[in-house]
Amino acid sequence: MRLFNCQACGQAIYFENRFCGSCGHSLGYLPITGELAALQTQGDHFVALTRKKPLVRYCENVAFDACNWVVPASGGSKFCLACRHNRTIPDLSTDQNLTKWRQMEIAKHRLFYTLIAMKLPLTNRADDPDHGLAFDFLTDDAQKVLTGHEEGLVTINLNEADDAHREKLRTAMGEPYRTLLGHFRHEVGHYFWDLLIQDAGKLEACRALFGDDSQDYAAALKLYYAQGAPQDWQNRFISAYASAHPWEDFAETWAHYLHIVDTLETASAFGLRIHPTTTKNKALHADLNFDPYRAKSVRAIIDAWLPLTFAMNNLNRSMGYSDLYPFILSEPVIEKMQFIHETVQASQVERKETRRKTGFFREAAPAQASPEQPPAPPPTEPLPQPPPSPGTDSPGPDIPSENPPVVEPPRDPLPDNPPVELPPGPDESPNPIPDEAPPRVQIGAG
Numbered sequence: 001m002r003l004f005n006c007q008a009c010g011q012a013i014y015f016e017n018r019f020c021g022s023c024g025h026s027l028g029y030l031p032i033t034g035e036l037a038a039l040q041t042q043g044d045h046f047v048a049l050t051r052k053k054p055l056v057r058y059c060e061n062v063a064f065d066a067c068n069w070v071v072p073a074s075g076g077s078k079f080c081l082a083c084r085h086n087r088t089i090p091d092l093s094t095d096q097n098l099t100k101w102r103q104m105e106i107a108k109h110r111l112f113y114t115l116i117a118m119k120l121p122l123t124n125r126a127d128d129p130d131h132g133l134a135f136d137f138l139t140d141d142a143q144k145v146l147t148g149h150e151e152g153l154v155t156i157n158l159n160e161a162d163d164a165h166r167e168k169l170r171t172a173m174g175e176p177y178r179t180l181l182g183h184f185r186h187e188v189g190h191y192f193w194d195l196l197i198q199d200a201g202k203l204e205a206c207r208a209l210f211g212d213d214s215q216d217y218a219a220a221l222k223l224y225y226a227q228g229a230p231q232d233w234q235n236r237f238i239s240a241y242a243s244a245h246p247w248e249d250f251a252e253t254w255a256h257y258l259h260i261v262d263t264l265e266t267a268s269a270f271g272l273r274i275h276p277t278t279t280k281n282k283a284l285h286a287d288l289n290f291d292p293y294r295a296k297s298v299r300a301i302i303d304a305w306l307p308l309t310f311a312m313n314n315l316n317r318s319m320g321y322s323d324l325y326p327f328i329l330s331e332p333v334i335e336k337m338q339f340i341h342e343t344v345q346a347s348q349v350e351r352k353e354t355r356r357k358t359g360f361f362r363e364a365a366p367a368q369a370s371p372e373q374p375p376a377p378p379p380t381e382p383l384p385q386p387p388p389s390p391g392t393d394s395p396g397p398d399i400p401s402e403n404p405p406v407v408e409p410p411r412d413p414l415p416d417n418p419p420v421e422l423p424p425g426p427d428e429s430p431n432p433i434p435d436e437a438p439p440r441v442q443i444g445a446g
């Protein structure tokens with residue numbers, strides 16, 4: 001991720017900050033330009049103090065302190081590019097649910113930062129009611145909720161936001177790493193497999209690397225939970241769980257590709273250089289001064305990643321923590337990542353045209369009454385310096401549970417028309433939520 005600075009005072013700020021700890025300006029993230037902007041009140045809206053000074057207002061989830069992104073003031077969208085994909089949010093009348101949901105949103109917004117930076121196609125349920133990308137955040141009060149993906153709908157068990165609960169599952173599942181961000185990156189890996197592999201005619205090329213996905217998914221998972229991964233899984237897979245089925249292999253490898261690209265961008269933003277004094281071995285030296293989102297090949301990414309993770313693992317050990325990146329990248333795994341890298345880059349090309357047409361945040365929109373009044377931002381004290389630490393991130397497979405998670409198998413092909421990407425535009429949510437609606441289902445598309 002990039003490093004952000006307050007335009008009003010120059011203070012370095014975290015992605016999650018809603019106020020500048022130095023000058024007190026409200027902050028809002030402009031997803032299309034990738035800027036975290038100091039905001040100046042203008043009438044009912046804000047002027048973002050970026051170069052183009054667009055007129056914006058906050059996403060409605062800012063009222064819950066679950067978002068700090070903005071939308072164009074002139075559009076009808078109530079929700080930002082990340083929140084417009086929420087289909088069901090938890091009952092927020094309990095503090096516990098609100099706290100957990102905020103943790104979820106921290107991770108989900110980081111996911112969307114990367115998806116947008118990768119210029120991946122993003123449709124929600126308003127754009128495509130059957131296959132658009134949507135999230136259900138569910139509690140398992142009534143019945144067991146399994147984290148998983150089906151037909152664009154990602155279901156997340158809210159309890160994963162409880163650190164103690166998640167750590168218990170991590171141990172029970174024998175995973176070296178389990179975070180909310182990891183869950184999000186893994187689950188959208190299934191979504192993009194549908195979109196960029198299955199529906200894009202890339203099945204054969206994908207199968208050559210990941211194996212035959214037509215094998216029975218439920219049976220494969222059952223077998224995995226009964227017998228575990230094959231002994232030599234580290235030679236072929238990024239994680240033990242990836243060996244369960246080619247779909248899981250793709251989702252796991254996809255998640256790691258996102259981990260690596262995002263973390264390298266962060267390292268680059270800080271000007272990190274890895275030059276150990278004790279060895280001239282070139283494989284342990286790197287100047288991380290490149291943009292991994294634009295890397296020509298995954299090799300360049302991995303060549304930088306290995307020295308960085310070796311250094312970071314050692315730093316963590318110095319602090320008594322376990323390794324930052326406790327995984328081995330074998331040659332077959334790197335080849336799979338190269339395939340994912342090429343797939344992502346190929347999908348970007350198609351997106352350029354759409355991006356040109358949308359013009360989201362291209363210019364300052366004239367002040368204009370918007371259909372709905374954005375809720376006043378919650379009361380506020382400027383955040384102290386260390387911002388909310390981003391939720392625990394964790395990759396990791398779907399679900400833990402006593403029962404092997406059974407996620408419904410496949411998926412019908414998406415409609416012919418390729419997903420158009422970006423969202424701007426008025427809130428076209430087909431089902432605006434009436435005021436009386438129960439708190440559970442909220443956040444429409446838009």
Ligand SMILES: [Zn+2]
Nearest residue numbers: 006009020023
């Ligand atoms: Zn400031």
Ligand SMILES: [Zn+2]
Nearest residue numbers: 059067080083
């Ligand atoms: Zn939002």
Ligand SMILES: [Zn+2]
Nearest residue numbers: 248251397398
């Ligand atoms: Zn999965």
